[in-house]
Amino acid sequence: KAGVTQTPRYLIKTRGQQVTLSCSPISGHRSVSWYQQTPGQGLQFLFEYFSETQRNKGNFPGRFSGRQFSNSRSEMNVSTLELGDSALYLCASSSKTGEETQYFGPGTRLLVL
């Protein structure tokens, strides 16, 4: 099976812009979770989608949003970018919501200037 894929892999934006990141889960996986990883805060959970519904949400402002499509692919959007949004954004998939083992994609590295 192909692994989790994320696009784009690298992205440079300026403050105030918005960005959309994409994640394609492993075939057959219906749960997709998003994480933000920074040197200062470590790996933090953003949200989880299952069957096109947000099931869990971390402690991030409303500028961070996501959605999931019927084919389980997911996108996350960050509006009004801030310098502190520079991070590695990781997507992980699992076969069902709350599944213990997650399979991670390579990440999208976002740099906000």
Add this chain to the structure above:
Amino acid sequence: SQQGEEDPQALSIQEGENATMNCSYKTSINNLQWYRQNSGRGLVHLILIRSNEREKHSGRLRVTLDTSKKSSSLLITASRAADTASYFCATRFTGGSYIPTFGRGTSLIVHP
């Protein structure tokens, strides 16, 4: 914060030596997992240990869990240069939202 915390933050050893890293957490858990991350890439799941288990093995990996001390350890035996990576523990807490939390990781360098 309910985040797990790994210790040490960094570990440097020679090939063939054993590497031990620890994880502490704050509340009751359903299970604890260890992941590896190579230099800014995605995480790879290594092993899961449930709250009713005390020890688990997978190849050169040995994980222990002490729920009374709210701590876990990951032992990598006979380390190889390819084991150079960051290692994270992840927990899902009982009750409330089913949100996984990760520690800040232990950076392991294995010198050939």
